[in-house]
Amino acid sequence: MLLRVRVALPDRPGSLAHVTKVLGVAGADITQVTVLERGAGRAVDDITVFCPDDTTRQALVKSLQSVEDVTVEGVWNTREAPGTYPELEILKYITTAGDRALTTLIDSLPVLFSADWAATTTAEHRVVYASWRAPREIVIPEEGAAARPAAMTLDDGLHLIHAPLPPLALVLLLARSDGPAFHRIEVHRLTRILEIFLSLPATERSVARQLRKEPR
Secondary structure, eight states: OOEEEEEEEESSTHHHHHHHHHHHHTOOOEEEEEEEEETEEEEEEEEEEOOOOOHHHHHHHHHTTTTTTTTEEEEOOOOOOOSSSSSHHHHHHHHGGGGGHHHHHHHHHHHHOOEEEEEETTTTTEEEEOOOOOOSSSOOOOTTTOSOOOOEOOOSSSEEEEEEEETTTTEEEESSSSSOOHHHHHHHHHHHHHHHHHTTTTTHHHHHHHHHHHOO
């Protein structure tokens, strides 16, 4: 199984080596390391690992907790194949998808961000399109919704990126129930993808196509 591990650790030589050694002893094969932030003597890294099915998340967390000054922020499933530049692949598909640009984007985002589901809704809370793992009833946050894409965590623990799409009069939601809250780097990454999506000539046509369909 492919897992994403997010750890906070001292930003000094040797710290990451200790983490990778412990993961290796626990049976994890490290396939990618992404530095999310550095500052004030600390770093936050996302580490993608491949583990045998008999290696549990609890075993990984317990092993990492044995490393001095390392904090485990989350361990969760991921479908994003490391080292494949997935944004470029998805943007290529979107630019050639024509009237299916919106559905292609929404179906792709959970894989790109190791999330559970994504959806777009109207201001009246009508679901325009949602990926296959989205719940039947989607809760759209009202209070604290920002004018730009922003990360938030709901009272039930669901992590969201709430991304208004003013040119289309829509809101995009990206959600994960497992793992840590969305990092600001993930929010920035989504923002750039949406900027490109909104610049495509076929974007408005793809939204109009979905709006003509029956409500979900």
